[in-house]
Structure formats: C-alpha cells, structure tokens
Amino acid sequence: MMRATAKQLRLLTVLPAVLVTGLAILGPALAPHAAETPVGIPFGDPDATAWLGTDRLGRDVLSQLLYGGWGLLVLAAVIAVAVTAASCVLGALAALRPGIGTLIERATDFVMLLPAVLGILLVLTSWPDAGAYGLLVVALLFGTPYCARVFAAAAAGIAASGYVEVAQASGETLAHLIFREVIPNLREVILAQLGLRFVAAVYLVSTASFLQLPTTLGASNWAVMVRENASGMLLNPWAVLAPSLAIAIVAVSVNLAVTAFGRGRTSRRKVSVDAAEPGPKPRVGEVES
Structure with a gap:
C-alpha cells in the first residue's frame, strides 16, 4: 500500500511537466489564432476571442503561449x-x-x-x-x-x-x-543528471531568450514573451504571468520528479540490502512477531 502510494506521488510530480510539454508539442495545432496575427487592442483584457487577453501588439497571448514552448x-x-x-x-x-x-x-x-x-x-x-x-x-x-x-x-x-x-x-x-x-x-x-541538466538548460535558454541573443528560437518563445510584455503587466498580467508560469512549472516539476525517483530508487535499494542481511533467529518455542 505504501509502495503504491509512493509510486503515485512520484507520478504526480512529473505530471505537470508532461502536460506543459505536451501542450508545447501540440501547441501549434491547438492554437486558436496564428502566432503573429493581431486579434485586438494591445494588452486587451481576456475575452471570448483571446482567453488570456492580448500582448503589446494585440496578438492572442494563448496562441503565443502554445506556439512559444516548442523551440525552447x-x-x-x-x-x-x-x-x-x-x-x-x-x-x-x-x-x-x-x-x-x-x-x-x-x-x-x-x-x-x-x-x-x-x-x-x-x-x-x-x-x-x-x-x-x-x-x-x-x-x-x-x-x-x-x-x-x-x-x-x-x-x-x-x-x-x-x-x-x-x-x-x-x-x-x-x-x-x-x-x-x-x-x-x-x-x-x-x-x-539528465533531469538536472534539463532544468539548468531551461534556465539558460530562457535567460538567453530574455536577452534576445539567439535569433533561431523565433519571436514567440516564452522568455521573449516575458521580456516584451513586461511594460504592460498592469494592463494584462497574463501576458507575462502565463509564459513565466509555463517555464517555472516545467523546471520545478522536472526537478521534483528527479528528486522523487532518485529517492524511490534509494529506498528500494535499502530494502533489498536489509532483506539480504541475516537477522536474529527466534529461539525454539518463541513465536516470531
């Protein structure tokens, strides 16, 4: 029972990263609008056309979010x-x-x-x-x-x-x-180390994208969204919060998953070693508890 619960908890830790990564992969097919198509006024409030509002150029934040994760x-x-x-x-x-x-x-x-x-x-x-x-x-x-x-x-x-x-x-x-x-x-x-290096790489790519140094990631990735829309955060906070949360969820969830799976392997190894060690044998007439 406890082993099954621990396994479920480890799966739950990686679930947010899997969901965000899946949305990043399938994002262009799910986006309601083209990434560079204006759909309203700059930094417009969320509505039926743009569920997360618009960015500084009037583009749909949700579509930008769905297009922007793949390259990163x-x-x-x-x-x-x-x-x-x-x-x-x-x-x-x-x-x-x-x-x-x-x-x-x-x-x-x-x-x-x-x-x-x-x-x-x-x-x-x-x-x-x-x-x-x-x-x-x-x-x-x-x-x-x-x-x-x-x-x-x-x-x-x-x-x-x-x-x-x-x-x-x-x-x-x-x-x-x-x-x-x-x-x-x-x-x-x-x-x-693969999980930890992925987290470090997400931060590295996000930092470089925020500084607009690499030109091959495109203009709609999450880090660039944060940089370009920071000036209008008070008008439409989702233009900055949505890509920031996407980066944070992937990084934190992968880090937690690596820690949880590593702890699970350590626990299983300890159980195997303890089971292999001979323990005291009960004397004749005693009932083993």
Missing part, C-alpha cells in the same frame, strides 16, 4: 543530452585516469568563478550568428566540468571494483573500460 524545450533537451553524455564520458575517464580527474577539478573551480550569463554574453556577442549553436557551446563549456566532476565521484568506486581491475589486467582498451564496464553501472546517476 527542444533546445533545452538537446543541451541536457549533450552535456550529460559528454560529462558521463569525461567522468568515467577521470575515474580510470586520476590525472584527468585533477584537470577536471581545476576546470570546475575556474567555471564556478565565472557567471553563466557572462559566458552567454561573451560567446554570443562575439559570434552573432551562432544562435542555438552558440547556446550549446556555452552549455558545454560551463556545464560539463561541474557535471563531469559528479560523474567522476560516482565512477570512482566502480573503477576500483574487481571486475574493472580484471578487465584492465586482461588488456582491454580504455574505450572498452569506459563504455562497457563503467558507464553501464552509472544508469541512476545518468538519469538524475
């Missing part, structure tokens, strides 16, 4: 996968080759001293046509060292295990050790 979430997902994959390989390499682990620690210390916003400005202003590729470069430069450090710590125990030492003694290549011996045993860490 796809780019965040690509960044999350790229950073997690690169970090996983580097972390496994650092665990097998301690000298590389020292370099990763130094790179992490350097990256932590530089704000990510500064990196965005440096890369995208010096590379004006970079667009989404520039954001990917920024994410790899600023996210990979820290994430690789996490993977290196998780892979250290695996690298010191007996089967890895046997594989090394038998002359297996470094690639074999990384991809066949270490990484398959990092599944839980990979899933946890």
Whole structure:
C-alpha cells in the first residue's frame, strides 16, 4: 500500500511537466489564432476571442503561449543530452585516469568563478550568428566540468571494483573500460543528471531568450514573451504571468520528479540490502512477531 502510494506521488510530480510539454508539442495545432496575427487592442483584457487577453501588439497571448514552448524545450533537451553524455564520458575517464580527474577539478573551480550569463554574453556577442549553436557551446563549456566532476565521484568506486581491475589486467582498451564496464553501472546517476541538466538548460535558454541573443528560437518563445510584455503587466498580467508560469512549472516539476525517483530508487535499494542481511533467529518455542 505504501509502495503504491509512493509510486503515485512520484507520478504526480512529473505530471505537470508532461502536460506543459505536451501542450508545447501540440501547441501549434491547438492554437486558436496564428502566432503573429493581431486579434485586438494591445494588452486587451481576456475575452471570448483571446482567453488570456492580448500582448503589446494585440496578438492572442494563448496562441503565443502554445506556439512559444516548442523551440525552447527542444533546445533545452538537446543541451541536457549533450552535456550529460559528454560529462558521463569525461567522468568515467577521470575515474580510470586520476590525472584527468585533477584537470577536471581545476576546470570546475575556474567555471564556478565565472557567471553563466557572462559566458552567454561573451560567446554570443562575439559570434552573432551562432544562435542555438552558440547556446550549446556555452552549455558545454560551463556545464560539463561541474557535471563531469559528479560523474567522476560516482565512477570512482566502480573503477576500483574487481571486475574493472580484471578487465584492465586482461588488456582491454580504455574505450572498452569506459563504455562497457563503467558507464553501464552509472544508469541512476545518468538519469538524475539528465533531469538536472534539463532544468539548468531551461534556465539558460530562457535567460538567453530574455536577452534576445539567439535569433533561431523565433519571436514567440516564452522568455521573449516575458521580456516584451513586461511594460504592460498592469494592463494584462497574463501576458507575462502565463509564459513565466509555463517555464517555472516545467523546471520545478522536472526537478521534483528527479528528486522523487532518485529517492524511490534509494529506498528500494535499502530494502533489498536489509532483506539480504541475516537477522536474529527466534529461539525454539518463541513465536516470531
């Protein structure tokens, strides 16, 4: 009963993110109006034509919202996968080759001293046509060292295990050790870091979009909606609140889901270990409670 309830709670934590992501994917087909078509006066109140009112150019906020999530979430997902994959390989390499682990620690210390916003400005202003590729470069430069450090710590125990030492003694290549011996045993860490990197990527893409740096995300994404409609928040708050809530719901829900599923795996592992340990046996004549 308790296990079923815990499973239901974990599913509930990810449900908001699934709903918002589904709306972002199906949004263009569900939007009542074209994204750039004016339907009323600027910052008009919600009505039957525009359920969330209009933005600064008189466009339907709901249609803008349904059109604006796809590019942002796809780019965040690509960044999350790229950073997690690169970090996983580097972390496994650092665990097998301690000298590389020292370099990763130094790179992490350097990256932590530089704000990510500064990196965005440096890369995208010096590379004006970079667009989404520039954001990917920024994410790899600023996210990979820290994430690789996490993977290196998780892979250290695996690298010191007996089967890895046997594989090394038998002359297996470094690639074999990384991809066949270490990484398959990092599944839980990979899933946890993938969720966390997605949350960080959502914030990174939102920040860059708010600053209008990448030009390939379009003019109707959620972060740009917040920036452009901030001046009319008192006239139609939904023009700012709706995209802000969409970003927050995805980020917070994914973060909670990663935490809940990680806690569930830890609890199941603890139960398995406790069940495997021999306990005191009841003496003859005693009834086991």
